[in-house]
Amino acid sequence: MIGTITQAQGILNGLLSMQRPDEEAKSGQGIKQPSFLPEQGCLRFSLAEIHLASQNFDDALILGKGGFGNVYQGLVNIDNVQSLVAIKRLNSTSSQGALEFWTEIEMLSKFRHCHLVSLIGYCDEQNEMILVYEYMCNGTLADHLHKVGKNGNPPLSWVQRLKICIGSARGLDYLHTGTGVQHRVIHRDVKSSNILLDEHWAAKVSDFGLSKIGPANQSFSYVSTNVKGTHGYLDPEYFLTYRLTRKTDVYAFGVVLFEVLSGRPAVDARLNETQLGLAAWARRCVKDGKVERIVDPNLREGRVSPKSLGKFVEIADRCLRRRPEERPTMARVVACLELALKLQEGWDSSNVGGETFSTKVRLFFLGKSPVNTADHLHKVGKNGNPPLSWVQRLKICIGSARGLDYLHTGTGVQHRVIHRDVKSSNILLDEHWAAKVSDFGLSKIGPANQSFSYVSTNVKGTHGYLDPEYFLTYRLTRKTDVYAFGVVLFEVLSGRPAVDARLNEKELGLAAWARRCVKDGKVERIVDPNLREGRVSPKSLGKFVKIADRCLRRRPEERPTMARVVACLELALKLQEGWDSSNVGGETFSTKVRLFFLGKSPVNT
Structure with missing residues (x-):
C-alpha cells in the first residue's frame, strides 16, 4: 500500500x-x-x-x-x-x-x-x-457564485443554493456543538471559497488551518487571540476585542448567506464605498425594505417562494447582528434554512405554471409587519388595538399610495407593475406605523418603456375591491389599482370592511354605499364613530373624501393617477396639521366638522 x-x-x-x-x-x-x-x-x-x-x-x-x-x-x-x-x-x-x-x-x-x-x-x-x-469535482461555492458562465458554470437554482447552505451550516454546527466527539471547534475562516461541492452538489466545509479547538466539557465562551480571517467576512466584534467565539463563525456564515443570495463577493472593489462591503450594504437594504436590490439577477429568472426568501433573509440578517449574543447558534441557522427549503418545495408543488420570479418575490421586501391596516380598522379594542387617529390614518394612506405610485410609474426601475389585489389587509404597518404594500402574488409586471395601457387577463382580486370595468372587460390597467385604493380610503374613513354581510343590501358593499352618501351630501354617515370623538379638520376631511370618491369613478379614465392621489392626501394632511396648530383647545369633532357634510358634498359641480 x-x-x-x-x-x-x-x-x-x-x-x-x-x-x-x-x-x-x-x-x-x-x-x-x-x-x-x-x-x-x-x-x-x-x-x-x-x-x-x-x-x-x-x-x-x-x-x-x-x-x-x-x-x-x-x-x-x-x-x-x-x-x-x-x-x-x-x-x-x-x-x-x-x-x-x-x-x-x-x-x-x-x-x-x-x-x-x-x-x-x-x-x-x-x-x-x-x-x-x-476530490470535490464541483469546486468551490465561490466559483458557482462569482464565475457564472465561465468554465461552463450555469447559475445555481434557489433550491441548490438552499441545500448548499444547509449542508455547510450542518458542518459548522457539528464543529461548534462537539456532538459525538470530545472537542469543539471554531473554524475562524468561514467563506464561500472554503465551501466545496462534491459530484452530488453536497457542501463540505474545508480549510481548518486557522481553527481553534477546545474541550466540549468547558463553556468555551471565547478565546483571546490575534485576529485572523478574511477581509469581508471578519466579525467586527472579534476585530475590536480579540475575543474569538463561535459567533465569529456565525457572522462569517451570514456573509456567505448574503453572498449566496446576491451572487456578489464579500468585498467588491469595483463598487462605490456604500456598496463595497456586502455585509453592511445587505443589512442596509434589509433595514430599508429594499431586499430586491440584493437578489442575484439569475434568481429573478427562476421560481422563488417569497416566504422561503423571507425566512432566508431573516436568518442571514440575524447572523450579522453587531452584538454576538444577538446572533443565532448554527443549530438555529440550520433549522431556519431547512424551513426555507420546506417553504420553497411546498410553494413549487402548489404553483405549477405560475409566473417566474413573480412580483410577489421582487417586491415582497419593500417592508412588512404581521400587523396590517385592516386589524386597526376592524378590530379596534381587540388584541389591545386602540382606534387610529385621523393623522395616523392620513399618514398610512399616504405611505401606501406612494408605494403604489412607485409600482405604477416605474421611477428608478426597469419595470412597471399593476398590483391587482390592493386591500387594507395587504397594507402592513411597521414599528413606526409606516405603511408598506404587500402580497404581490396576483401582480402583473411590464417594461417601463411601453405604454402598458392595459393587459387582457382573467379577472382576479378580492370581492369588494374589484374594479367593475375590469370585471366586465377583462382589461387590467393601473386604474384597477386606483379603484381598489379608493375602497381602502373609504374603509379608512368609515372603519368598516369593504363588504359587510351583517348590513342590508343597500349598505352591503362599502364602495357603492359611500358614493351614494357623498352624492346625497350625507358624508357624516360614513365617518368612523371613533373619529367623531377626535379633532378633525373639515377641509382635510373634505379633500380626503373628494379624492376617494374620484378613485371610484366608473370610467377608468376619469379616475386620478396614484401620483395625484398622493398629492391630494398630502394636502389633506397639511390642512389637518395647520388646523391642529390654529385650533388648540377647540371642540372635539366640533359642529363645524359634524355639520360640514350635512348640507354639502365636498365634490362640487
Whole structure:
C-alpha cells in the first residue's frame, strides 16, 4: 500500500495551548512537526508519491490557488485502488506556515462528518508541506457564485443554493456543538471559497488551518487571540476585542448567506464605498425594505417562494447582528434554512405554471409587519388595538399610495407593475406605523418603456375591491389599482370592511354605499364613530373624501393617477396639521366638522 499510517507521537494540543496569542503571527517554517496522532487512517505520503500523483506538480493540473498555495488534481493508489484526489502544496512564500499545516491535519483527523471535507493524508518531506484531500469535482461555492458562465458554470437554482447552505451550516454546527466527539471547534475562516461541492452538489466545509479547538466539557465562551480571517467576512466584534467565539463563525456564515443570495463577493472593489462591503450594504437594504436590490439577477429568472426568501433573509440578517449574543447558534441557522427549503418545495408543488420570479418575490421586501391596516380598522379594542387617529390614518394612506405610485410609474426601475389585489389587509404597518404594500402574488409586471395601457387577463382580486370595468372587460390597467385604493380610503374613513354581510343590501358593499352618501351630501354617515370623538379638520376631511370618491369613478379614465392621489392626501394632511396648530383647545369633532357634510358634498359641480 502506498502511504503508511502515521505512528503516535503525542498531542498537538499541548503545542497550541502553550503558544501565546502574540506568537501566532510569527509561526511558520521554523516550527517543527508537533507530536500528535492523526486518527482514523490519515496517511503519510512520501514526496515521490506526491510527485507521481501530480505529475511533478504540472500546471495543467492546477484546480485553484489560495493563501496556502496551489491545489492540484492527482491520482493516488490506496489499497490498490486509483483514487482521484486534491493535492494542496504550501507555497514557500505563503503567509501561512507550519502551525496552520499541522492544525489542518489535526482537525481533519479528529473530525469526520459528511459536511466536512475528508483529509486522506499529508507529506512533510524536504521542507515540503502537502495535504491530500478527497476530490470535490464541483469546486468551490465561490466559483458557482462569482464565475457564472465561465468554465461552463450555469447559475445555481434557489433550491441548490438552499441545500448548499444547509449542508455547510450542518458542518459548522457539528464543529461548534462537539456532538459525538470530545472537542469543539471554531473554524475562524468561514467563506464561500472554503465551501466545496462534491459530484452530488453536497457542501463540505474545508480549510481548518486557522481553527481553534477546545474541550466540549468547558463553556468555551471565547478565546483571546490575534485576529485572523478574511477581509469581508471578519466579525467586527472579534476585530475590536480579540475575543474569538463561535459567533465569529456565525457572522462569517451570514456573509456567505448574503453572498449566496446576491451572487456578489464579500468585498467588491469595483463598487462605490456604500456598496463595497456586502455585509453592511445587505443589512442596509434589509433595514430599508429594499431586499430586491440584493437578489442575484439569475434568481429573478427562476421560481422563488417569497416566504422561503423571507425566512432566508431573516436568518442571514440575524447572523450579522453587531452584538454576538444577538446572533443565532448554527443549530438555529440550520433549522431556519431547512424551513426555507420546506417553504420553497411546498410553494413549487402548489404553483405549477405560475409566473417566474413573480412580483410577489421582487417586491415582497419593500417592508412588512404581521400587523396590517385592516386589524386597526376592524378590530379596534381587540388584541389591545386602540382606534387610529385621523393623522395616523392620513399618514398610512399616504405611505401606501406612494408605494403604489412607485409600482405604477416605474421611477428608478426597469419595470412597471399593476398590483391587482390592493386591500387594507395587504397594507402592513411597521414599528413606526409606516405603511408598506404587500402580497404581490396576483401582480402583473411590464417594461417601463411601453405604454402598458392595459393587459387582457382573467379577472382576479378580492370581492369588494374589484374594479367593475375590469370585471366586465377583462382589461387590467393601473386604474384597477386606483379603484381598489379608493375602497381602502373609504374603509379608512368609515372603519368598516369593504363588504359587510351583517348590513342590508343597500349598505352591503362599502364602495357603492359611500358614493351614494357623498352624492346625497350625507358624508357624516360614513365617518368612523371613533373619529367623531377626535379633532378633525373639515377641509382635510373634505379633500380626503373628494379624492376617494374620484378613485371610484366608473370610467377608468376619469379616475386620478396614484401620483395625484398622493398629492391630494398630502394636502389633506397639511390642512389637518395647520388646523391642529390654529385650533388648540377647540371642540372635539366640533359642529363645524359634524355639520360640514350635512348640507354639502365636498365634490362640487
